[in-house]
Amino acid sequence: MSNDVADGTPVEEPKELPLPSLALIGALARAMEEHQEVVIKPRKDAPKVPLVEGFLKERRKDLVVDVDGVEVGYYKVSTTRDRFEVADRSAFDAYAEGKGEIDIVITAKPAFEKAALKHATVSQETGTVFDRRTGEEIPGVKFVPGGQPTGNVTWTWKKRNGEPVGKDVLLRAYRGGRLDELLKETPELLPTRQPGASDE
Structure with a gap:
């Protein structure tokens, strides 16, 4: 123990665990991690x-x-975004060559x-892809709808003021x-089945 300089009150120094104890805790942590991976994930x-x-x-x-x-909280299905991509490489390369x-x-x-893909747009009537800056058709490019x-x-x-209150609930x-x-139906998730669970 050491004495507090200000008031002389004894202060407990944190104990440094011996290597065997650290190793045992490490093994327990590994067991819990494997449990998470195999059962919970x-x-x-x-x-x-x-x-x-x-x-x-739907x-x-x-x-x-x-x-x-x-x-x-909520789950959300990730979806693709609308985009343009080169569908005919030779046609697009010829277009690029003409532009130097x-x-x-x-x-x-x-x-x-x-x-070219960033500034591309598509005609809803004809499906033709063109450069919105110049109105020029861009050959070899197609529109790929997202969603x-x-x-x-x-x-x-679920958050409130930036805090994940849903987790607490x-x-x-x-x-x-x-x-x-x-x-x-999933007894492995019951609190009493978790590693380290007590009967408290």
């Missing part, structure tokens, strides 16, 4: 496929999750291609046993 990822399938069938992008009517934007290897300069699922699903906690319900009936 599949449950966390389980909504992904049905959410994407639901989007394809165009439903979001799913709000609540506990007893209190929102805890061609490399020695006879391919459009990347900066020119990027700019298709990317295969990814994001999760966002969910964990209180979890620890209070309000989800036990639901979790009978």
